[in-house]
Structures are given as structure tokens and as C-alpha cells.
Amino acid sequence: xxxxxxxxxxxxxxxxxxxxxxxxxxxxxxxxxxxxxxxxxxxxxxxxxxxxxxxxxxxxxxxxxxxxxxxxxxxxxxxxxxxxxxxxxxxxxxxxxxxxxxxxxxxxxxxxxxxxxxxxxxxxxxxxxxxxxxxxxxxxxxxxxxxxxxxxxxxxxxxxxxxxxxxxxxxxxxxxxxxxxxxxxxxxxxxxxxxxxxxxxxxxxxxxxxxxxxxxxxxxxxxxxxxxxxxxxxxxxxxxxxxxxxx
Amino acid sequence: xxxxxxxxxxxxxxxxxxxxxxxxxxxxxxxxxxxxxxxxxxxxxxxxxxxxxxxxxxxxxxxxxxxxxxxxxxxxxxxxxxxxxxxxxxxxxxxxxxxxxxxxxxxxxxxxxxxxxxxxxxxxxxxxx
Numbered sequence: 001x002x003x004x005x006x007x008x009x010x011x012x013x014x015x016x017x018x019x020x021x022x023x024x025x026x027x028x029x030x031x032x033x034x035x036x037x038x039x040x041x042x043x044x045x046x047x048x049x050x051x052x053x054x055x056x057x058x059x060x061x062x063x064x065x066x067x068x069x070x071x072x073x074x075x076x077x078x079x080x081x082x083x084x085x086x087x088x089x090x091x092x093x094x095x096x097x098x099x100x101x102x103x104x105x106x107x108x109x110x111x112x113x114x115x116x117x118x119x120x121x122x123x124x125x126x127x128x129x130x131x132x133x134x135x136x137x138x139x140x141x142x143x144x145x146x147x148x149x150x151x152x153x154x155x156x157x158x159x160x161x162x163x164x165x166x167x168x169x170x171x172x173x174x175x176x177x178x179x180x181x182x183x184x185x186x187x188x189x190x191x192x193x194x195x196x197x198x199x200x201x202x203x204x205x206x207x208x209x210x211x212x213x214x215x216x217x218x219x220x221x222x223x224x225x226x227x228x229x230x231x232x233x234x235x236x237x238x239x240x241x242x243x244x245x246x247x
Numbered sequence: 248x249x250x251x252x253x254x255x256x257x258x259x260x261x262x263x264x265x266x267x268x269x270x271x272x273x274x275x276x277x278x279x280x281x282x283x284x285x286x287x288x289x290x291x292x293x294x295x296x297x298x299x300x301x302x303x304x305x306x307x308x309x310x311x312x313x314x315x316x317x318x319x320x321x322x323x324x325x326x327x328x329x330x331x332x333x334x335x336x337x338x339x340x341x342x343x344x345x346x347x348x349x350x351x352x353x354x355x356x357x358x359x360x361x362x363x364x365x366x367x368x369x370x371x372x373x374x375x376x
Contacts (some may be wrong), residue, residue, distance in 0.1 A: 030303070032329075033282060039326040040283040041299070062300030070304030 004054045008038055011058050018068030030071055037061065090231050097224075104220070108213060119206050122199035129192035136185030143178030150174075263297055268305050269348055272333060272341040275315060282306065282329035306331055316338060 012031050019027045038057055045060075047053040061067070143150050170179055267289065274280060276287045286302045309315040314337035321327050333341065 029329075030307075033303070034283070034300075036326040036328050037283045040281075040328070043325055044283075060296070060299050062298035066298070067300040067303065070309055072300065156271070 003051045004042075007051060007058065008035065009053050011038075011061075011064060014064035015068050018065060019072060021072045034061070034067070087231065089227070101224075108217065109192055112210065112213065115206055115209055119199070119202060122195060126192050126196040126199055129188050129195060133185045133188030133190075133192055136181050136188060138185075140178045140181030140183075140185055143181055144175050145178075147174045200240070260297065264301065266348075267297070267301065269341075269344055270307070271302065271305050271309070272314070272337060272344070275331055275333040275340060276338060279330045279332045281320075281330050283328075285331070313337075326370065 012034060015034065016031055019030065022030070038054075038061065041057045041060065042054060045053055045057050047056065056240060139150075142153075173181070261352070270289050271285060274285055278288075280288060282302055283299070286299045289302070290296065306315065306317075310317060310331070310344075314334060315331045316334050317329050317331045319327050320330050
């Protein structure tokens with residue numbers, strides 16, 4: 001869709017969402033009428049084709065909020081019906097809303113915990129691989145340059161290899177064994193760097209996901225807050241009724 | 248608060264808004280109009296322009312009270328348009344309101360005449376307070 005189409009759609013959407021007091025058929029009819037107006041006005045407004053001309057047309061038409069407020073009958077904006085409906089809503093909200101909220105809160109907490117767990121796991125894996133890798137490198141170097149220390153350590157800590165492994169290793173010189181250990185250690189260290197990179201990338205996804213979750217949580221909380229405040233107003237808990245509904 | 252140009256503009260807009268319903272009925276008395284053509288017909292070209300959208304609440308109110316009838320008409324050169332015409336009830340009401348308006352207009356004109364110079368002959372004059 002071109003820019004003008006987007007501008008018009010956005011404008012009409014902003015009118016539409018504010019026409020809540022109007023029956024659907026009337027709402028659609030009014031939006032259709034405004035659309036017709038905008039197209040006529042655009043054709044008859046001088047200027048180059050483009051967003052500037054369309055914005056001029058929309059400015060002349062007026063603020064979406066004003067249009068909607070003028071078109072919505074006051075009676076529909078605030079009727080006596082609102083109170084029983086809100087009280088009913090509050091009852092249903094208490095019966096179904098609280099368990100639902102609890103379930104949602106639990107699910108969100110689990111989701112956050114799971115995402116955090118993955119993050120921690122990735123960093124831990126990276127750290128573990130690095131530790132193992134550097135240990136193997138040290139062991140390999142020891143095997144090459146100080147075989148005596150190696151034998152001493154093996155004796156002291158009573159290390160025994162399986163017979164077949166020890167036989168296979170026996171064919172190699174001490175330096176070759178050390179070299180193998182060194183290579184293994186370097187491979188693990190490289191793996192650790194790789195996992196760390198993945199963890200870094202994941203951290204960005206994690207932050208993004210958390211921001212989204214936070215926004216959603218705040219939105220839900222604000223809706224609930226607005227609803228509760230509305231009920232409180234209807235019940236006359238905070239001063240004169242109706243103040244919050246003024247357009 | 249001191250008087251400002253902005254203050255004047257606000258009053259002008261206020262007066263126009265108040266009279267817009269009557270003006271719309273007048274425009275629709277003989278001619279059918281759609282929203283955009285109606286607002287163009289009502290634009291005086293002087294002073295601060297009315298937002299075009301202000302015509303729609305008025306049309307909706309007239310429609311709700313059965314004072315105008317509306318129908319969608321396809322057009323060759325533009326989008327389909329919703330045309331409004333004054334109904335019989337609307338015409339009757341307009342005649343009554345016009346009498347009311349003329350009375351007020353006379354009062355205003357005569358007040359001006361009294362301060363500005365010679366009085367108009369044969370018209371009721373209201374004393375300035």
C-alpha cells in the first residue's frame with residue numbers, strides 16, 4: 001500500500017477505535033463516509049501528489065478524537081447501563097479473572113525462568129569448556145616438558161586408565177601423548193569461544209524477549225487498573241462520578 | 248485576562264458552530280449535498296476555517312431526528328457519496344428556526360445601528376444596557 005493509503009487507514013482506524021458507543025453498522029457507515037470525504041477532498045486540494053497533500057486534507061478534516069467524540073452520542077458514551085455492566089464484569093472478573101491472572105503470572109514466570117536458564121546454561125557451558133580446555137592444555141604441556149611431574153601426580157592421585165586405553169597410549173611417546181592432550185585442550189577452548197558467541201547472540205534475543213514480556217505485562221496491568229478504577233468511580237469511591245469519561 | 252486575537256477567533260468559531268446546524272439546513276433546503284460539498288458550501292472564506300469534520304456530528308443529529316434523509320450515490324468522477332436532503336419535517340423546522348434567527352439577527356443589527364448612528368425606522372430597538 002502507498003503512503004497515502006497508509007495515512008488514511010491509520011487516520012480512519014484512530015476514528016474507528018473511538019466510536020465504541022456506536023452500533024457496528026453505523027460505525028462502518030461513518031468510516032465509509034469519511035473515506036469518501038477524504039478522497040473527494042484530496043482530489044480537490046491543490047498540490048503535488050503525495051503525503052504532504054494528504055496530510056493537509058486530514059488536518060482540514062480534524063482530529064480523529066474530535067470527530068469520534070462529535071459523532072458518538074453522549075448518551076452512548078456514558079449510560080446508566082455502565083454501572084451494572086461493570087459490576088457484573090467485576091464479578092466475572094473475580095470469579096474467572098483471578099485464576100486466569102494467577103495462571104498467566106505463573107506461565108510468564110516459567111517462561112522468564114526458562115529463558116534465563118538457557119542463558120545461564122549457555123554461559124556455564126562456555127565457561128566449563130574453557131576450564132576443561134585450559135586444564136587439558138596444562139596437562140599436555142606438563143606431559144611434554146615435565147613427564148616426571150605428571151607421573152608423580154598420577155601416582156599421588158592414584159589414576160588408573162583402562163587397560164586397552166593404557167596399551168594404546170603406551171605405543172605413543174610421552175611428547176605425542178602431551179601433544180594429543182594439547183590439541184584436545186585447544187579444540188575445547190575453541191568450542192568454548194564458539195558457545196560464548198552463541199550465548200552473546202542469544203543474550204540479545206533474551207533481552208528483546210524480556211522487553212516484550214515486560215511491555216505485555218504492563219499493558220495487562222494497566223487494563224486491569226483502568227477497569228478497577230472505572231468500577232471504583234461507578235461506585236462513587238473517588239469523588240464525583242463520570243470525570244474519567246470526559247472526552 | 249487581556250483580550251487577544253485568539254480570543255476573537257475562538258468566539259467566531261463558537262458562533263459559527265452554533266449556527267452551523269441552521270446553515271446546514273438552509274443549504275440542504277433546496278439542494279442535496281454530501282458532506283464535503285456541504286462544508287464547501289458553508290465556508291465563507293473569511294476568518295479561521297472550521298474543521299471540515301464538524302459537519303458530520305450535525306448531519307448525524309439531523310439524521311437521527313428524521314430531519315434529513317440520506318442515500319449513497321455512485322459518482323463518475325469520484326468515490327461514492329452519501330447525499331443528504333432535508334425532509335418535510337426538516338423543512339418545517341427550518342421555517343420556524345429561521346424566524347427565531349431573524350429575530351436575533353434584527354436585535355444584533357439594531358444594537359449596532361444604535362451605537363453607530365441613525366436608527367432604522369420601524370424596527371424594534373433594544374436599549375443598550
